[in-house]
Amino acid sequence: IPTTHPRVYNIHSRGVTRYPANSIVVVGGCPVCRVGVLEYCFTFLGIFLAIVLFPFGFICCFALRKRRCPNCGATFT
Ligand SMILES: [Zn+2]
Structure with missing residues (x-):
């Protein structure tokens, strides 16, 4: 039986916003989740x-x- 399933390529690299490799801590950004401000x-x-x-x-x-942080709720002094 031939496999008719289409092979899906690049499923991981599509639609993923890659941040720069050097993780620069954004001023005012949350260091815990790095999402919230x-x-x-x-x-x-x-x-x-x-x-x-x-x-x-x-x-x-x-x-x-x-x-x-409004995202994860972490508080910092
Ligand atoms: Zn956070």
Whole structure:
């Protein structure tokens, strides 16, 4: 019985966006998943201090902010 199945070539190399070999860490990019872009999020304590200790509380607010990845949910200080 002859095999009539068409041979599929290049199934792995099609439609795959290849990143450069040298993995440059994008500024603001997530180092965990390398997909999401880290965005700053202020903690409740930081916002609270910014209001109470205005205007110096903004220093604490920026100091207490964290960077969070919306893709995988990883947080970085
Ligand atoms: Zn991520």
